[in-house]
Amino acid sequence: MPEHTSARPAPPATSAAPVAPVAPATRYPIRPDERSGMLHPRNVERFAAAWIDPHPSVAAVVDRYWHVTWNLPEGEHIDQRIIDHPAVTLTIEAGDVPAPLLVTGVQRGAWRRRITGSGSVFAIRLRPAGLEVVSDLAVRSVADAATPVIPTLDARVHRLLATVEPEADAAARAAAADDAIATLLVERPLDAEQELANAVLVELAERVHERTGTTLGAGLGASDRAVQRALARTVGHGPKWVTRRVRLQEVARVLSTDASVQIADLAARLGYADQAHLGNDFRGVVGLTPGAYQRSVRTAMAGVGGSSSS
Template identity: 35%
Template sequence: MGRGVLYPHEHESIVSVDRQAPCPELARFVEFYWHVRWDTDEPYETKVLSHPNVHLVFEEPAPLVYGVDRALFVRKLEGRGQVLGVKFRPGYFRPFAGRPVIELADRRIPATEFLGPAVEEVNRAVLGTTDLAVMVRRAEEFLLPLLPAVPDPVAEEVAEMVGRITADPALFRVDEAAGTLNVSTRTLQRLFAEYVGASPKWVLRRARLHEAAARADQGARIDWAGLAGDLGYFDQSHLTRDFTAVVGTSPARYARS
């Protein structure tokens, strides 16, 4: 899954993760497909610092749509199983949602609500194999006819906005992001509520937490005060409070775990 998965070394011993790119016709809408398999004798909680993306997940007992999880995504894995996820690009689930994507935030919703009852049959077909290429093909055969006839130019604009502000380490505040994107703060907030499902402030903050966790996962000694300054925090205490509030432990303790 890449950046955002917490305790990755422990995770890799239990969970197998593969990714596949979408076909060209779906590349505008989908970042990638992710396939997770697990086999564990003891219950295991996988924890993820989510990204500003909506996911369609083919899983038992029924397919679900996951809105942006603004806290910490936690899922208990037991026994043996698999799921196939469709990670939509920021803004690009809006045509399927039929309403502002912020209404999906922190929720897991039956996929039938957005994609109709046929998605349940597709769910069975997708999970009826362990071959990732076959799983993706079956999912894409279902999704392609559902694409909107007319592309939404605002969705592409919003996707680019999310990409720019998460890739720029010098952006710490919403007003700075709005100025860089040549829109007003209010417009940026409105677009993110309508298309992304999380506020610009959350997106900026989450990008900083992703970086802090990624640094901690490297295993090298970290100058936390220096990192806090690099990430735009007032001081190390500010970073520690922010990280602990979401992850449940301080960044220094997380790095030692």
């Protein structure tokens, strides 16, 4: 689901016991003009959708909690597509949904789901380091799929979600997830490679308007090879792929919110060699050229057709 660029993660707790939250969770609506990766972000206005910040004690594991609820008229649907963040997401779902508990891996293409009827989702979007803390799953084993979480898939992550699921609302679920993940983090503290992977993704999101260059590793006090290994282990892709992913989220944000933008100018602002390179990247993930996508956004905003798309 949507991406929200956040500050550098706080270091994990180092005490022998989990750190309990000391203040209510910060909750705020997901906005259509955010770098969410939603290809038609105005759809968010049809949901009750919000972010919840994780407690600082687990911010090295959890990037963001989010939750949505929907109730569509009979016969109506929304084809939701997202250039999702390069991250693994755990969800607790109810209503017209594929399964009650899911793990969604890093996707090479745009994530897609047809939304119908009514339902709700509470999500735990992990940082790169997070999957190894909360589960015994390898990042590549869940890539390009949304897999039901059952005990035989992975007992550790199933216990986590089963602990959080009974809570009455999203805020209570976030608090329960904070507590449970803090305990898991004490059991499996991050190593240096996991911390590097977290820092790389934050850095790439913050410098989306710059070329990657050869200074990424140097700026983080690591070699380029170390960066490559850290991302391969935790995300399943290298820094060039992750950079393209974050940039494409920015492409979608700009094209869906600024009708006057010229694609060639946008390519230059984002550090692409030229408009053709941007177009090839975007079409490879979305299946549309940037121009065709821009026109589809305008059509959707004009209210053409009975059902919403993307």
